Amino acid sequence: MKNRTKILSAIGLGAAAALALSACSPPGTTSGSATVDNGDQKAMKMVVFNGWDEDTAASELWKYVLDQKGYDVTLDYADVAPAYQGLSQGDYDAVLDTWLPNTHKSYMEKYGDDLDDLGAWNDQASLEVTVNADAPIDSLADLAAHEDDFGGRIVGIEPGAGLTSVVKDKVMSAYGLEDWDLVTSSTPAMLSELKKSEQDGSDIVVTLWRPHWAYNAFDVKDLEDPKGALGDNETIHTVVKKDFGDDFPQAEKWLAAFKMDSDTLYSLEDALVNSGADQSEYQGIVEQWAGEHQDYVDSLTK
Template sequence: MKRNHTPRNHTPRTSTPRTRTRRTLAAAVLAVATAVGLSACMPPGYYGASGTVDNGDQKSMHVVVFNGWDEDTAASYLWKHVLEQKGYDVQLTNSDVAPAYTGLASGDYDVVFDTWLPNTHKEYMDTYGKDLTDLGAWNEQASLELAVPEYSDVDSIDELKAHASEFGNKIIGIEPAAGETKVVSDQVIPQYGLDGMDFITSSTPAMLADLKASIAKKEDVVVTLWRPHWAYDAFPIKDLKDPKGALGKNEEIHTIAKKDFEQDFPQASKWMEDFSMDSDTLYSLENALVNSGAKASEYPAITEKWASEHQDFVDSLTSGK
């Protein structure tokens, strides 16, 4: 910034009205030129009210993304692309499930796109629900599953116990804090008498790597999985029947926001309330991002390319209310 200062031993010269007029006019011209130059470099909506975009929403949005939940990665990068085209600044932060809900309840995060209801994330909604806003379901085709390769002779969970040795006496799970992990450990294993099998939990990428390696060797493996997930397009796998209903009924994937989200983002909240994405469309974006071998730093460019190939769908996300 240029500072106005008077040199030492300098006697100020009195400005005449004409001099002041010239200076005022020059300053005005400079201000206009600067504004025009800056506006060419700024995203749409930048010149709304301070800290807002043109529709009145807060400009900055902080999205939390569950580690290892690929549908969450896809939905979050999709909305980051859509909102940034509208002039928002969108930050994505990866987190495990438990601290993500703590951060939403405290207002450190604004929104998450991957809450499974009524079962998987029930515990978190029971704990933090009074400090959260449910913007509704965007996918109603969700379900928790135990999956095996298509060539496996086992077709139902109630057959696993008798064939446990064929699976190395192991069930390969995902993150220890995941809702599905709790459902499998608290419901599936005791109801089907699978206590003799080791329930291995680590991470979703580790589970998928184990699944891929086992299929490459034509070995039996049983993993905790869920629909929608790109693995169903990528691998020859099948879901085990669940005659006891231990995994719960089909679920919905909800967008959950902090308590005052609708006050800070009245327009975006309406868009997200109307958000809907079927599983085939979701698989397509998941495959492009997560199953492509790309680095996370490449995800924005991949999402932009995917969006250009699905422009009608992308435009529909903000064409309603």
């Protein structure tokens, strides 16, 4: 009887301690068991690829949409490799910017058993090697002969990006560019050099992709790829952790039905990236954009 009393007392103390800890939780935090009205878990964590502006736009949009439905969506920005690793381990719930069948093929092959592909939301994607519009060439086949014009360098993006691998491993060897420098650092750094070259009137080669707001902001042209080294056009997919549908059955249906054409995406990208605002201010910009595209935004959760 004394043992039983001790056990019940311990249980009572444990419950009281848990209640006290809960009361001390920071404002805005949610427990893993908290749900929204439709039964989905409340807290969702999306990972966003650093420097991929279409990912920023789509993710910020879905954060706004889901938060309006009562979810608590967190966006974590990360490089591509750790993003997929974290997603496969359940550290993240979803990523909205998987390019298939080429760019992120290696990551899906490595982690795909622990992920679910909800399908493509944009089918107008492509990898590009791009130059200023008045450059003296129109094709990758002519690039090697104009090394002096471009300083023998291609300005790339992040070292771990799929686009970087494709250009380094396929494009440069296919077109005799092995002696050229592929300069990698970040997408913002590449865009900064592109902007500077336009101001200076100098020739430049960059790695770029469609859809991207840079095509609206700069006077550029994509080089023809007669050997197909950049691969065929791609589609942009939503990929989630393996048990996403158990935690978010309704949100999974919405995300699986998600579609966004490039013109709509350009509009949101431009509103965000060229606003001069910090990421902390993006939700206010999305709210304004949503008001101007209300029918489209409403359709995402129908």
